[in-house]
Amino acid sequence: MPDTAPAAPWVLHPDRALPADPVTRPVARQILEATRTLPIVSMHGHVDAGLLSRDEPFGDPASLLVVPDHYLVRMLVSQGVPHDALGVPRLDGRPVETDPRAVWRTFAAHWHLFRGTPTRFWMEHVLVDVLGVTERLSAATADAAYDTIAARLAEPGFRPLALLDRFGIETIATTDPASATLADHAALAARGWGERIVPTFRPDAVLHVDRPGWAQDVALLGERAGTTIGSYRDYLRALEARRWAFVDAGARATDHGHLLADTTPMDETDAAAVFAAALRGDVDAAAARAFSAHMLFEMARMSTQDGLVMQLHPGALRDHDPHVLAVRGNDVGYDIPVATEYVRALRPLLTAFGHHPNLRLVLFTLDEDTFSRELAPLAGVYPAVRLGAPWWFLDTPDGMRRFRETVTDTAGFANTTGFVDDTRAFLSIPARHDLARRIDAGYLARLVVEHRLDLDEALETAVDLAYGLPRTAYARPPAGTVERATPAPGSDRQVAGA
Amino acid sequence: MPDTAPAAPWVLHPDRALPADPVTRPVARQILEATRTLPIVSMHGHVDAGLLSRDEPFGDPASLLVVPDHYLVRMLVSQGVPHDALGVPRLDGRPVETDPRAVWRTFAAHWHLFRGTPTRFWMEHVLVDVLGVTERLSAATADAAYDTIAARLAEPGFRPLALLDRFGIETIATTDPASATLADHAALAARGWGERIVPTFRPDAVLHVDRPGWAQDVALLGERAGTTIGSYRDYLRALEARRWAFVDAGARATDHGHLLADTTPMDETDAAAVFAAALRGDVDAAAARAFSAHMLFEMARMSTQDGLVMQLHPGALRDHDPHVLAVRGNDVGYDIPVATEYVRALRPLLTAFGHHPNLRLVLFTLDEDTFSRELAPLAGVYPAVRLGAPWWFLDTPDGMRRFRETVTDTAGFANTTGFVDDTRAFLSIPARHDLARRIDAGYLARLVVEHRLDLDEALETAVDLAYGLPRTAYARPPAGTVERATPAPGSDRQVAGA
Amino acid sequence: MPDTAPAAPWVLHPDRALPADPVTRPVARQILEATRTLPIVSMHGHVDAGLLSRDEPFGDPASLLVVPDHYLVRMLVSQGVPHDALGVPRLDGRPVETDPRAVWRTFAAHWHLFRGTPTRFWMEHVLVDVLGVTERLSAATADAAYDTIAARLAEPGFRPLALLDRFGIETIATTDPASATLADHAALAARGWGERIVPTFRPDAVLHVDRPGWAQDVALLGERAGTTIGSYRDYLRALEARRWAFVDAGARATDHGHLLADTTPMDETDAAAVFAAALRGDVDAAAARAFSAHMLFEMARMSTQDGLVMQLHPGALRDHDPHVLAVRGNDVGYDIPVATEYVRALRPLLTAFGHHPNLRLVLFTLDEDTFSRELAPLAGVYPAVRLGAPWWFLDTPDGMRRFRETVTDTAGFANTTGFVDDTRAFLSIPARHDLARRIDAGYLARLVVEHRLDLDEALETAVDLAYGLPRTAYARPPAGTVERATPAPGSDRQVAGA
Structure with a gap:
């Protein structure tokens, strides 16, 4: 069977992941070529900062x-x-x-x-x-x-830092807990890598009050913030302080993993009561859920003050099998997506801050059913909202194609952030960006050959998706628009625009 | 970069929105050509009747x-x-x-x-x-x-009426509140436009009892019906009278915007109690929702008597941002789709009237997840049900393609209504019908080149979708099958067929 | 219009249902050809065993x-x-x-x-x-x-048995109630057809305790098992005995039609109480639902003991129109899909048995929204789970294509079972398998021409999907791994692996 033998030697085909029909492929090639030499902007990933800092x-x-x-x-x-x-x-x-x-x-x-x-x-x-x-x-x-x-x-x-150059990575964001020392980032900055390797503020561990180990994590948060957290007010102050520490270390964004997208705020007294109960170890699941939702609202409020882009990743039911969790711990493949509701869930946050000039809320999903129904309509009207790249189980050739085919109608291109790789597999970063550029090139080529877009527009859009949009989506607000002084929590829930 | 310059001058490509592969495109062109000179039948839109009547x-x-x-x-x-x-x-x-x-x-x-x-x-x-x-x-x-x-x-x-000719619009339906005077339609009819420009009965304002202004709208409804509405029974009588007034003015259909598709009927005494409470301004959200559902059931019952086609548009959460609503009012872009359930929701209505020869229920959705799961299976068995065109956020090239790809398997073509443009942008009516015809031509061409349909069948189907189906879907019942005499409300809930 | 005349005579095009573009089609043809002479393995269908046994x-x-x-x-x-x-x-x-x-x-x-x-x-x-x-x-x-x-x-x-040869059917599974005598299968076995025509254990009638006729069906179940069922314990024993009788008759699998995928187990005392109440005719809908869920859990437990593959078909709301049900009975077209949740619903079952070497759970759905979100992620990690073929309203050219496009990313090919035809239309069995092979060939060809898969891999995979996977998915466990001795019900809920 000579025609079924694998290609020898093993090579990557230059047209891989491009549409195959003979009309579309040459256009897709031309569009892809426009992005070939662009640097990689990797604004959401899980490469360990220590790996980069040690550079072993x-x-x-x-x-x-x-x-x-x-x-x-x-x-x-x-x-x-x-x-x-x-x-x-x-x-x-x-x-x-x-x-x-x-x-x-x-x-x-x-x-x-x-x-x-x-x-x-x-x-x-x-x-x-x-x-x-x-x-x-x-x-x-x-x-x-x-x-x-x-x-x-x-x-x-x-070695890791040499690979940053080899891979053409202009900026890479790590993901770091709220209590991170940021020592690796400081060490990297001291060696001149501070602009290129930036942290991301991920406070999940201290926002979900029924998590095992929550109290210890809150204590550590206080320690890092140079204070002792005895009350809800202390807790907010510590979070605000740590966010500014991340800003000072170059952070552009926060990142939030929640089961639900719920952002319903609580009264300050109610929130303080849940917090106090949680410190005593006496909190039920419903109160914990309500507090998590409240804290998403608070995170948005803080973003309007410190300008950190807010990334929300809801909808993963973590550790589906408790036996596996007990034996292997987290992150071994047992997180499973569930149906996720965004429209009612985000209404409190968007009503309060959806037109605020300092908020950028980047939404991700594991539930592609929400692409056309919920996410594109929200991103297509609220100035604060952008759609993140297809995430996790959807960061695939066909998943990324379906994303463009379902959200572009209502959200266009400019309300998406371009690609983020979301990976802890450092060596795969170029592969992932390459694949995303190929899928976008194929989608844009289809618009061109169907005469729904002119070629010059497609070329410009391809460059935006690969480079321009991730840079602007994760840019710091203009100088002077965010201020370090901390107003009283919950005091600034007015919408700016409308 | 000469090949990226925009085409000069700006022209529409004759093959726009047709599949690009060289096998499918010529077939799609041939199918599209079969619809090129067909008139436009625009049975659901939001062009203002006054605009047409004034003809300025x-x-x-x-x-x-x-x-x-x-x-x-x-x-x-x-x-x-x-x-x-x-x-x-x-x-x-x-x-x-x-x-x-x-x-x-x-x-x-x-x-x-x-x-x-x-x-x-x-x-x-x-x-x-x-x-x-x-x-x-x-x-x-x-x-x-x-x-x-x-x-x-x-x-x-x-001018508007001249454009009706230029655009080849055979019939256009406007959307009019239950309390409309229909004066514009009368004026148009007096000038010979009565067959061509018809009203649509849209009673939302008087069916949702917790709407601000509901009581005034009910009073106005009574006034238009020549009565005073003091009770639920008066209210039903007024609705019936107004529906017949619309029939007399040429109306083919009613139109219903509800958050939910629920059609659960209430006992007449319960409905009367909610109505009375609403008149007193003393109704809660749950009762209002139940009453809205009940009235959908009643609208279907009335349709079996007066033969008006019933159009249901559920699933838009209106005015997502209350600040924007307060400052700008409705319809400025802040209506967002939510997941919508049809199977259980429509069961009461379909059990009662799903086989009634006088009922035609046209279902629309903003939730494309229901295309293959709920809508096609319902339309593919109940004689009363037809599927409306992809609506609003889904009336796009790829949305319309996905509609055909997911509903045709189970509902075929004959259980869909063909295209409705649903627009208030009068000048865009030809563009919208043109796009729909192109997408349908592309879908049919794919069936042909995949040898799933013969070309003669595709040509006939294309004409049906563009012209035949909207005409028959919105046709009046045969003479003698509907009668003006009004039976007691709720007295005729028997299924005709099965 | 000469080019619109139907082909005369009526023939099947050799390229039907293959992608039409000129690059992909020849590759699809080559892949399809690799499956052309493979036998049909029909492991889930509804052909009547009596029809085969009588062979009239x-x-x-x-x-x-x-x-x-x-x-x-x-x-x-x-x-x-x-x-x-x-x-x-x-x-x-x-x-x-x-x-x-x-x-x-x-x-x-x-x-x-x-x-x-x-x-x-x-x-x-x-x-x-x-x-x-x-x-x-x-x-x-x-x-x-x-x-x-x-x-x-x-x-x-x-005649039916001659057609088995003409159609190249290697194995065909019928669907039989838990109380089936299996006399037709015995008669067929006596004539040497025992390996080729096998029963499937379908206990729905005795698991849903609020079904009309449930008590009589339970009595009949006892009779077939040679016992009188007076208690929950008797009932479990009878089910276990009947499952072994099916195993002895060649059965490979059980099949379960439930509205919900819920598998939450009950305490044995609670289950016994519901069972006793049901025998007295005194059970409410909530208790019946809970018992159905519990029994799915028990069916999985029994599968770990007798090695029957467990097939789950949730999400059909049966007999949507009660008038039609009353006049025509079941299965006349009024079953309608509803949204179905799998991730939380299956958690109890998978936590207990998801790594058990004797369990194979084959999941089907009528809700394609769960393909990428729930089903592929579950099948892509739990060793016990396989995805069945697209079912019922989804066993269509485009439905099967969407299935591959959405589940392969996360579940690959090996976590699917290949095609099952699920039909009672005996003469259509070759048509259904032929169509499935064509769609798979087209999907694999696309991967090849997009350089996402080598041709030799595609050819091997096509053979797997058409023949290898259904054979292995429905194979009996290795000798010695299942044992006939019946442990106490509910005593063996430990997970084997992890």
Whole structure:
């Protein structure tokens, strides 16, 4: 069967992920070419700041590419590969596979499972383009690939900061808890990387009052803010102080993972009562939910004061299987999306701040049913709202295509932020941005060949999506429009515009 | 970059919005051609009857094309253009931009925001094809376009009734409150336009008992019906009388905007009690919702008696931002779709009247998730049900394509009504019907080239969708099947068929 | 209009349902060709076991192809054809059309209604390819087609068992109530068909305690199990015994039709109390719903013991119109899908058994909104979960395409079961599998021409989807892994893996 043999050697096709029909493809190529040399602006990701600050060589292929990638681990688990065989650590310290070559072989032997998935697309890019693997992955080629990768990772040019240059990354945002010391960012800034590597304020741990460990996290928050948190008022002050510390460290944005998008505010006395009860360890789930919603409202209020862009990621039911959670901890593939309501949920926040010149609210979703029904209509009228890139289970070739096909009608392009990669897999950052640019090029090409857009407009829009929009969406407000003085909490809920 | 320059002069491409692949496009062209000379049947729209009756020249370009178009206004607002700058009036009488040329320039300078949106498609058609603008809109070309349009609007051939001929509009339905005098329609009828311009009975204002101004609207309803409404029974009688007045004025249909599709009937005594309480101004939200649902059921019952087609438009959460509502009033872009349930909601109505030969219930949605799951299955079995065209945020090239791709499987073509334009932008009516015909031609062409439909069938279906189906869907019942005598309310809830 | 005339004679195009663009189609053809000679594995259908066991000639064309096909009947009803005219029997014994030729003529005269629907695609395949009809169906050709079909059905080669060979059906599963005698299967096994025709355990009638006739069905269940059911414990024992009887008769799977996917277990005492109340005829809807959910959990537990694959079909609101139900009974086209939640609903079951090596849970849906949001994420991590083929209103060309486009990203191919036809229309089985193979070939071809998959991988995957996956998804567990000894109900709720 000669025509079914894999291409040898393994290469990336220049037209990958572009529409195939002979009218659209050449236009898509031309549009893609307009973005080819643009830098990467990576304003939302989960690369560890310490990794960049230490700037040490990466470890072995398995611990770099397999063990921490929950997209990859979940697929192997779904087909019966135990977490142990993949070297995913256990909280109880019982043994798991520790030989990276064994883990790698297990992954390679199951390469066929990833057919049609974005993991396949990204990993192929990483292996071929970044790491120089030359044969398609399989049980037979596993060892050769392992050796190639390991050798490459040992080269000086493959240390993290060198890769920032190699990848053309102009700016990269990390994600950091509210109680982060920001020491890594300070160290990087001292070496001149402060403009290029910025933190993101992620306060989830201290906003969900029924989280295990919440009280300790609040205590740590106080410590970082140089105070002791004994009351709700202290808590707000500490959050405000920490947000400004992040601003000073270069942060552009906050990030919020909530099950619901609810933003209903509470009266200050009610909020203070829930907070006090939570400190006593005496809070029920309903009160905790209400407090989380209230704090989203407060985060928006604080954004109007300090100008941090507010990113909201609702709709992931975390840790679906409690047994897995108990044995493996979080982030091993068991977060599952649920239907998410935005229109009523965001009404309090948008009524209060949806026209405020200092607020930019970037909405993400795992529920694509909301693209045309809720998200595009909201972004298409409220000046504060922008739509983030398709997230997580939707950051796929067809998911990103459906995003453009459903939101552009009502939100246009300018109400979207362009691509964010949202990844902790550092080596896959170019692959992810490359894929997004290809999908956008294909979508724009379709508009052109259907005579719904002129080619010059498509070229300009492609550059916007790849570069201009993420830069402006995450830009700091103009000088003088935000002020450090802290007004009383809840005192400024008036809408600016309308 | 010569190949990125905009086409000069500005023209509409004959193949716009048709599939681009070289196999499908010629078939789509052939199918489109079969509909090219068909008249427009516009059975659901919001053109003001007074505009047609007065038949005066249109005003300036801005007040015609910009200020009243909430699709357009909402996009500009979303990117920070204040309503004031667009001349959208304030209820408090404070000043807004009154220079139409200034408003037009603001719009023209933001033309790029509409890339990829249906507003772009429709407006391009209006500007180029209807109004003769020859250069692509931009800040630089704004004044020239303004002058071209203004000159064109002053021509006698551009008065409203002349445009009905120019546009090939065979029938146009306006939307009129239950208390409308119908004087404009009477005046038009006196001049021979009675068959061509028909009213639509829209009783929302008197069905939602917690609406501000409800009691006054009910009083006015009584006045129009020549009675005083003191009881629920009077109210039903007045509604029935007004519906017959609309029938006499040529109406084909009623139209109902409800947040929910609920049609649960109440006992007559309960309904009377809610009505009485509402007259006293003493009704809560739950009772008001229940009464709205009940009245949908009653509207269906009345339709079985007077033969008016019943159009239901649920799922728009009106006036999302109360500040904007207070300052600008309704219909300025802040209505946002919400998830909508039809299957359980419509069960009471369909159980009672779903097989009644005099009922035609046309369902619309803003929630495309219901296309394949709920709407097509209901329309594909109940004789009374037809699916209206994709509505509002979904009346877009890709929205209309998704509609056909998801409902045809289960509902076929004959259970849809063909296109309705639903617009208050009179000059855009040809653009909207043209776009719908193009999308349907493209969808049918795909069926043909995939050998799922023969070409002769596709040609016949295209004519049905463009012309035959809207005519039959909104036709009056055969003579003798509806009768003017009014039975006691609620007395005729038996299903006819099954 | 020569180019609009239907093709004469009526033939099936070899490229039907393949993508039309000239780059993709040849690749799709090549992929389809790889599946052309594969046997049909039909692991979920509703062909009557008695029909196969009796192996008598089929009846007339109408009673074979029209009357029992609820897809077809519902479309005709929706356009005003009465059930009576189609010969759909009435429960009250009042007369309906009994002349099969008259029924057939009514169907043929409405052939145009099926344009764009899967009924059209399947029926065309049956009429042309299986039955040798040579002119497109219409009022004019109805009689000739009737005669052709009637003659064909009288041939010995058209008896049911002969058709199994003609159709290349390797295995076919019927659907049988929990109280089935399985006599037809025994008779078939005695004649050597036992491996090829297998039953499926469908206990709905005895799991929904508020169903009319439930108590009698439970009594019959006891009788079949050789016991008297007086308690909840007896009931569980009888269910377990019957499941083993099905295993002994070759069954591979159970099948469960529930309105909700809820799997929340009850305490044994609570379950016993509901059961006892139900036996007394004293159970409310909420208790019945809770018990149905509990029994899904119990069915999963039993599957871990006897190895039957568990198929779950939630989300159909049965018998939407009670008048039709009263007059015509079930399954005449009035089941309507409703929005369905899986993530929270399945959590109890998956937490308990989601990693159990003996459980395979095959999920189906009528709510395609759950494809990317809920079903693919669940199947993409839990080893026990597989996604069934697009079901019922979604088993259409575009529905199946959307299924692949939305679930492959997260679930890949290996977490799907391949196609099941789910049909009671025996003659349409080849048409349905053929269509599924074509859609999968088209989807895989797109991945190839977009350079997202190599051709050899696509060819291998096509064979998996058509043949390998249904075989392995419905395979019995390895010998020795399931055991007949019955532990105490509810005693084994521990998760095996994680």
